[in-house]
Amino acid sequence: MELAVIGSAKPLSVSDAVFGREFSEDLVHQVVVAFRNAGRAGTKAQLTRSEVSGTTKKFKKQKGGGARHGDYRAPIFVGGGVTFAAKPRNFAQKVNRKMYRAAVCAIISELNRQGRLKVVDSFDVAEAKTKALVAKLNEMGIARPLIVTEDGSDALFLAARNLPYVQVRDVQGLDPVALVGAEYVIMTAEAVKKVEEWLA
Missing domain, CATH: 3.40.1370.10 (Ribosomal protein L4/L1)
Incomplete structure (x- = not known):
């Protein structure tokens, strides 16, 4: 052509x-x-609950205080870990x-x-x-x-x-x-x- x-x-x-x-x-x-x-x-990175700094001590008794909680690093607390934390990855196809x-x-x-x-x-x-x-x-x-x-x-x-x-x-x-x-x-x-x- x-x-x-x-x-x-x-x-x-x-x-x-x-x-x-x-x-x-x-x-x-x-x-x-x-x-x-x-x-x-692909450099985004967040912390899981196991990576957040802080004590793992149970902060209140199991019964009698409403909802049961282990430590403050749980995702539902401000300053806690991210549930499905993003990690560095390669997006190449x-x-x-x-x-x-x-x-x-x-x-x-x-x-x-x-x-x-x-x-x-x-x-x-x-x-x-x-x-x-x-x-x-x-x-x-x-x-x-x-x-x-x-x-x-x-x-x-x-x-x-x-x-x-x-x-x-x-x-x-x-x-x-x-x-x-x-x-x-x-x-x-x-x-x-x-x-x-x-x-x-």
Whole structure:
């Protein structure tokens, strides 16, 4: 298949397997959830009743005082332990490389079908000025894009840093969450070729 290149009369020939794959919502959902879970710290920790500092002495007699209690570390008391205390854990889920690549292919293909994938010859700014990048995006009529370059310049990264809905990634830093969250994806022709090599 061929992709239209903005600012060029010559289309870009690409693989159907990467840019024309059928969309699988279940696969994409599984990979996106796994990717986000892998970024979780999992450092939450609470104390059980056996870990709370304090005496284990029975603080009142068994009978004659209403409810029966052993010690103040029980979960029903303020300062007591937590019933089902959270402990540090790893949230990572196993995703095969083949599944991961298939999900990225499916997302890119769906973006292409919806007309949200824009291919340009090159994308850069002369100086690290947010105003220059905003003007360039307004010229293209695109807001909230994910810009994917083969190796983005420092000026482009710095220009986009202050825009909350604009992300700049190189091909190595491309991930399914960034692709799913982008309203439009602007990709340079060189980046398209690198993505094709990676996912083929």
